[in-house]
Amino acid sequence: MTPDISHYVFIGSVMFVLGVFTMTSRRNAIYILMGAELVVNAAALNFVAFARYRGEDLSGQMFAVFIIVLAAAEAAVALGIVLQLFQHFPTIDVSKSNTLSE
Amino acid sequence: MEFFETTRPVWYALLILFLPLGAFCFNAFGFRTEFVKKRGHVVPLLGIGTALFLSCSLFKSVVFDHHGTNPEATVAEDSHGVAYDDRFVYWSTEEGLSFPLLEAGDFQIVAGILIDNLTVMMLVVVTLVSFLVHLYSTGYMHGDERYPRFFAFLGLFTFSMLGLILTDNLLLLFCFWELVGLCSYFLIGFWFQQDDPPKASMKAFLTNRFGDVGFLLGILLVYQLFGTLSIPGLEARLRSGEPIPALYNWDPHTLCTLAGLLLFCGPMAKSAQVPMHIWLPDAMAGPTPVSALIHAATMVAAGVYMVGRIFWFFTPEALLFIAVIGMMTAIIAATIGLVHNNIKKVLAYSTCSQLGYMMLALGVGGYGAGIFHLYTHAFFKACLFLCAGSVIHSVHTEDMREMGGLKSKMPVTYKTMMIATLALAGVPFFSGAFSKELIIEHALYWGVHGGILHFLPALFAIVGAVLTFFYMLRLMHLTFWGEPRNKERFDHAHESPPSMTIPLLVLATLSLFSVGWPIPFLGGHAIPEMLPSPPSAVAEALPSIEGGEHGHPGLGYILTSFLVALLVLAVGWLLYRRTYKDQRPGPDAWVRRFPQSYATINGLYFFDEFYQATVVRAGHALSRTFASFDQRVVDGAVNMVGTLGQALGRLHGAIDKTVVDGLVNSFWHLSHLLSRMFRRLQTGNVQDYLTFAVAGVVLVSLMVLFLGS
Numbered sequence: 171m172t173p174d175i176s177h178y179v180f181i182g183s184v185m186f187v188l189g190v191f192t193m194t195s196r197r198n199a200i201y202i203l204m205g206a207e208l209v210v211n212a213a214a215l216n217f218v219a220f221a222r223y224r225g226e227d228l229s230g231q232m233f234a235v236f237i238i239v240l241a242a243a244e245a246a247v248a249l250g251i252v253l254q255l256f257q258h259f260p261t262i263d264v265s266k267s268n269t270l271s272e
Numbered sequence: 273m274e275f276f277e278t279t280r281p282v283w284y285a286l287l288i289l290f291l292p293l294g295a296f297c298f299n300a301f302g303f304r305t306e307f308v309k310k311r312g313h314v315v316p317l318l319g320i321g322t323a324l325f326l327s328c329s330l331f332k333s334v335v336f337d338h339h340g341t342n343p344e345a346t347v348a349e350d351s352h353g354v355a356y357d358d359r360f361v362y363w364s365t366e367e368g369l370s371f372p373l374l375e376a377g378d379f380q381i382v383a384g385i386l387i388d389n390l391t392v393m394m395l396v397v398v399t400l401v402s403f404l405v406h407l408y409s410t411g412y413m414h415g416d417e418r419y420p421r422f423f424a425f426l427g428l429f430t431f432s433m434l435g436l437i438l439t440d441n442l443l444l445l446f447c448f449w450e451l452v453g454l455c456s457y458f459l460i461g462f463w464f465q466q467d468d469p470p471k472a473s474m475k476a477f478l479t480n481r482f483g484d485v486g487f488l489l490g491i492l493l494v495y496q497l498f499g500t501l502s503i504p505g506l507e508a509r510l511r512s513g514e515p516i517p518a519l520y521n522w523d524p525h526t527l528c529t530l531a532g533l534l535l536f537c538g539p540m541a542k543s544a545q546v547p548m549h550i551w552l553p554d555a556m557a558g559p560t561p562v563s564a565l566i567h568a569a570t571m572v573a574a575g576v577y578m579v580g581r582i583f584w585f586f587t588p589e590a591l592l593f594i595a596v597i598g599m600m601t602a603i604i605a606a607t608i609g610l611v612h613n614n615i616k617k618v619l620a621y622s623t624c625s626q627l628g629y630m631m632l633a634l635g636v637g638g639y640g641a642g643i644f645h646l647y648t649h650a651f652f653k654a655c656l657f658l659c660a661g662s663v664i665h666s667v668h669t670e671d672m673r674e675m676g677g678l679k680s681k682m683p684v685t686y687k688t689m690m691i692a693t694l695a696l697a698g699v700p701f702f703s704g705a706f707s708k709e710l711i712i713e714h715a716l717y718w719g720v721h722g723g724i725l726h727f728l729p730a731l732f733a734i735v736g737a738v739l740t741f742f743y744m745l746r747l748m749h750l751t752f753w754g755e756p757r758n759k760e761r762f763d764h765a766h767e768s769p770p771s772m773t774i775p776l777l778v779l780a781t782l783s784l785f786s787v788g789w790p791i792p793f794l795g796g797h798a799i800p801e802m803l804p805s806p807p808s809a810v811a812e813a814l815p816s817i818e819g820g821e822h823g824h825p826g827l828g829y830i831l832t833s834f835l836v837a838l839l840v841l842a843v844g845w846l847l848y849r850r851t852y853k854d855q856r857p858g859p860d861a862w863v864r865r866f867p868q869s870y871a872t873i874n875g876l877y878f879f880d881e882f883y884q885a886t887v888v889r890a891g892h893a894l895s896r897t898f899a900s901f902d903q904r905v906v907d908g909a910v911n912m913v914g915t916l917g918q919a920l921g922r923l924h925g926a927i928d929k930t931v932v933d934g935l936v937n938s939f940w941h942l943s944h945l946l947s948r949m950f951r952r953l954q955t956g957n958v959q960d961y962l963t964f965a966v967a968g969v970v971l972v973s974l975m976v977l978f979l980g981s
């Protein structure tokens with residue numbers, strides 16, 4: 171059995187849902203970052219899968235590469251934010267850093 | 273310059289008129305200056321003195337040099353062929369010296385000056401008495417805290433009185449008439465801190481209002497009938513013989529009588545004629561110089577002057593009414609004079625009685641006699657009042673029972689008062705004798721030419737004369753003769769200062785040296801001769817009526833009245849001797865013998881009680897009615913509007929509270945509720961928001977999946 175588009179979309183969906191679930195349910199900033207990575211990579215997987223399915227050009231793969239770059243940059247920035255957060259509050263639990271709320 | 277030469281009397285008259293006003297203004301507006309405070313009498317005395325000098329000069333020029341400018345008026349003959357040549361009239365309306373005061377369509381009032389014999393004689397009397405009273409007041413009012421104000425009022429009064437005399441139309445005469453009334457009010461109430469003067473001044477003012485209503489109605493009727501209020505114009509209009517228009521189908525003669533009676537209402541109140549005399553005795557609450565000037569010599573005589581001024585206007589019926597009123601006044605006031613114990617009030621009733629004589633004389637056609645009595649009376653009555661003032665000043669009481677024996681203490685006052693008393697009583701060769709005899713003459717003449725009832729005025733005049741002599745002797749007896757009844761007051765009594773005795777001497781001289789005699793240096797004229805009776809113009813204009821003119825009594829009447837006068841004096845003296853000298857029956861015995869009459873007279877004929885029960889009560893009832901109307905209807909309406917407004921306001925408030933506020937509040941409640949609801953969603957937690965977003969996406973996806981197709 172050769173994998174077709176539906177399998178890729180299914181895998182992408184599972185990754186996306188897992189990523190969103192991680193982002194919403196976790197308190198730890200690192201985990202949230204990881205969830206976001208999952209969502210981004212699910213999207214990249216879909217790009218590649220659909221590009222392959224259309225088979226015309228490599229624009230989907232191009233986007234995937236961009237996404238990878240973006241994810242790297244994002245990880246760098248987000249980890250910086252997390253570090254700053256930890257310096258400001260002695261924790262990285264996002265539910266504790268609520269001083270801007272009412 | 274020629275204009276000034278020909279109109280000289282008018283300029284004199286204006287100067288005479290405005291000098292006292294100037295004095296008033298000086299004192300009234302300069303009352304803060306030290307000069308007025310210390311020497312408040314200087315300017316008024318100078319002003320009135322100059323006016324007196326000018327008046328005498330004008331008198332000479334008009335009466336003796338005949339400097340009139342009315343060429344036709346020198347001699348005119350009335351229906352009886354009697355020359356009547358007192359009309360050396362000088363009226364400024366014909367000289368380009370008139371001042372239009374009021375113009376409304378056809379109606380116009382022109383202020384002019386009328387100068388004839390009557391005017392100049394009154395001018396001399398008023399300025400002379402006023403001057404003497406000013407002089408007297410410097411002594412009498414010395415030390416009063418409102419000394420300058422007193423002189424200011426005297427000046428204002430003199431101005432008003434002179435205006436009343438000089439004006440040539442009825443409306444202005446009425447204005448000055450009111451003005452003298454106002455001054456009288458001020459001066460009666462001069463000592464307003466005491467109890468009586470304010471009440472008395474109010475009474476005088478109100479009583480005069482009643483008469484003045486009639487006067488004003490009379491003026492309106494005259495205007496309605498003749499279309500003019502100018503006195504010379506009116507006389508010319510009447511004498512022209514033009515028929516008098518009938519109004520509302522009324523007979524012209526009745527209308528003229530009515531107009532005359534209405535006009536007479538003014539003098540009736542002003543000259544204190546029965547039944548409107550009640551204010552005069554009370555007016556004695558004012559300072560004595562005021563009583564002498566206003567309530568004896570001048571203002572109360574203004575009524576007589578006014579009747580004399582328009583004498584030709586009165587119909588025989590109106591004159592009859594005047595005669596009856598005068599007769600009643602003469603006798604009623606004289607009887608009250610018999611029993612009163614207040615020296616000033618006796619003199620007040622005497623004034624009342626003498627004014628009655630004047631009215632009686634005018635009523636029976638004795639024009640010259642009435643006006644002449646006005647002159648003589650002005651001098652001797654002013655003298656009597658000033659003497660009384662001198663006595664009061666000395667013993668500090670007005671009650672004659674506290675006096676007695678003052679003859680030795682106050683010789684000048686005693687002698688002058690004695691002369692004035694004899695003049696008032698009509699003792700021959702004193703001034704009053706001439707005028708009073710003239711009046712009795714005319715009354716007798718009237719009686720002879722009328723029915724038996726027409727003798728009543730003469731009878732009353734004679735009885736009144738007896739009473740006059742008697743009450744004056746009683747006054748002298750209680751005051752100057754006999755034993756002092758109050759030792760303390762007697763010991764303190766003293767003669768008054770020269771500023772007070774000089775006026776007394778002058779006035780006594782004028783009462784003694786009678787102006788009734790043909791005066792040599794005045795060209796041998798006697799005053800009554802200068803005042804021939806003007807014939808009734810109304811009667812002339814109404815040919816159907818037998819002339820209301822009375823001729824001049826002859827020698828027979830003169831002799832009769834002279835004998836009557838002697839008889840009167842004899843009876844009066846006898847009564848006095850029996851009562852006070854021999855004490856047979858004595859004053860108390862008289863009272864015991866006629867208790868009823870005494871009670872009536874002592875109760876002043878119950879006029880005050882009568883008015884209290886009628887006019888005053890009616891006035892009170894009327895004002896109570898109006899007050900209750902005001903309270904119930906007017907206030908009710910106002911209150912109803914208020915209540916209505918209040919109810920509307922409440923309703924409006926309720927609507928505002930419930931509906932409008934409810935609406936506004938419900939919005940508030942709604943948004944509050946919603947925000948309470950939705951604020952739960954706003955947790956501030958990004959993860960929650962993400963959850964919601966994902967849930968939303970899932971929801972939308974499901975909807976598209978199941979419903980979209």
